[in-house]
Amino acid sequence: EDQVTQSPEALRLQEGESSSLNCSYTVSGLRGLFWYRQDPGKGPEFLFTLYSAGEEKEKERLKATLTKKESFLHITAPKPEDSATYLCAVTQRGSNYKLTFGKGTLLTVNP
Amino acid sequence: GAVVSQHPSWVICKSGTSVKIECRSLDFQATTMFWYRQFPKQSLMLMATSNEGSKATYEQGVEKDKFLINHASLTLSTLTVTSAHPEDSSFYICSARAGQGGGKAFFGQGTRLTVV
Numbered sequence: 001e002d003q004v005t006q007s008p009e010a011l012r013l014q015e016g017e018s019s020s021l022n023c024s025y026t027v028s029g030l031r032g033l034f035w036y037r038q039d040p041g042k043g044p045e046f047l048f049t050l051y052s053a054g055e056e057k058e059k060e061r062l063k064a065t066l067t068k069k070e071s072f073l074h075i076t077a078p079k080p081e082d083s084a085t086y087l088c089a090v091t092q093r094g095s096n097y098k099l100t101f102g103k104g105t106l107l108t109v110n111p
Numbered sequence: 112g113a114v115v116s117q118h119p120s121w122v123i124c125k126s127g128t129s130v131k132i133e134c135r136s137l138d139f140q141a142t143t144m145f146w147y148r149q150f151p152k153q154s155l156m157l158m159a160t161s162n163e164g165s166k167a168t169y170e171q172g173v174e175k176d177k178f179l180i181n182h183a184s185l186t187l188s189t190l191t192v193t194s195a196h197p198e199d200s201s202f203y204i205c206s207a208r209a210g211q212g213g214g215k216a217f218f219g220q221g222t223r224l225t226v227v
Contacts, residue, residue: 034215043117043204043218044155087154096168097143097208099216101154 003027006088006102013109016077021105023088024070033071034099035064036087044087047073078109113139115207117219124195124226132190132222134205140185141207145216146178149202161188195226 007022025033032051036044048057050066057064061082063074073086085106089099114137124130134144143162147155159175161167161182169175177199179191188207192199202223206216 036218041202041221041223043115043206043221046215046217049215096160096162097216098157098160099145099155099206100157103154
């Protein structure tokens with residue numbers, strides 16, 4: 001069965017303390033891997049799309065990387081406003097771009 | 112990024128009544144729209160996929176007669192929860208995908224449905 005597994009489930013950091021979130025996937029025919037940010041009571045906000053192993057993308061304090069089995073979302077010197085749930089999702093070839101989501105990592109950044 | 116507007120953001124309805132949720136892509140044409148359901152502290156579960164002008168494709172276990180989806184134009188999809196019951200209370204989220212963009216989908220703000 002195709003799966004997307006995120007770890008850790010929850011992560012608590014001090015402001016400025018860099019860390020990484022993990023998303024491992026077991027899907028056949030990966031088309032793309034997506035990272036989203038979700039604030040409480042809101043819809044997910046698009047962050048990155050990665051298509052092939054070795055690809056990296058950056059946006060402000062966030063950097064996403066992709067290997068053949070997993071993706072990492074690196075957060076450098078986080079701020080309290082980075083607190084949110086980070087969701088990883090994949091699409092497969094031939095799936096009409098259907099997103100399969102992981103359960104997310106709840107990130108809390110304390111001042 | 113592209114904007115997807117979902118309305119209403121919250122709704123309370125009585126058991127047995129129907130509720131309609133709208134999802135609009137404001138600045139692009141959405142060839143495909145998706146409807147998700149999210150329970151507290153859970154991830155998004157896909158309910159159905161709809162392409163403009165055709166019938167929606169429902170995920171296994173989702174009652175198509177209960178959750179009616181209409182994708183009448185390239186910018187509008189609606190989800191109607193018919194004969195709602197308290198167990199239908201949840202957070203419903205739509206997303207829209209343009210023809211270009213490699214599968215990138217943009218999400219609405221979500222609708223909190225409470226059935227009393």
